[in-house]
Amino acid sequence: KYQILPSSMILQEIEREGQNPVGGGGFADIWRGAVNNQSVCLKVLRLVIEPDEEVRQRIRRQFCNEALLWRQLKHPNILPLLGVNEEIFSPSFCLVSPWMANKDIITYLKA
Numbered sequence: 001k002y003q004i005l006p007s008s009m010i011l012q013e014i015e016r017e018g019q020n021p022v023g024g025g026g027f028a029d030i031w032r033g034a035v036n037n038q039s040v041c042l043k044v045l046r047l048v049i050e051p052d053e054e055v056r057q058r059i060r061r062q063f064c065n066e067a068l069l070w071r072q073l074k075h076p077n078i079l080p081l082l083g084v085n086e087e088i089f090s091p092s093f094c095l096v097s098p099w100m101a102n103k104d105i106i107t108y109l110k111a
Contacts, residue, residue, distance in 0.1 A: 005064055011035060011083035011096050027059055039099035045092045067095055
């Protein structure tokens with residue numbers, strides 16, 4: 001209801017690399033970034049292009065749920081969620097995970 005994430009999930013001092021996303025999906029763009037000299041993937045919610053406030057709120061709620069669920073997953077085949085940042089792409093926010101050289105599973109399987 002409130003779309004509030006625990007403060008322990010918030011990451012600060014993230015650096016965005018480049019001026020354009022490197023990929024994307026239905027509701028988010030993928031950017032490359034860095035946290036403490038570690039390459040990271042920044043999954044940025046595309047809120048600014050949706051004109052309907054109710055739809056934006058629903059998308060943000062789903063994104064928060066994804067973050068909360070992902071943070072709890074622990075498996076060798078699932079990348080960890082490092083955290084969330086609400087500043088670098090304000091008014092949107094991003095999920096932060098380790099950067100993988102082959103981008104995604106499809107690219108990896110084709111390599």
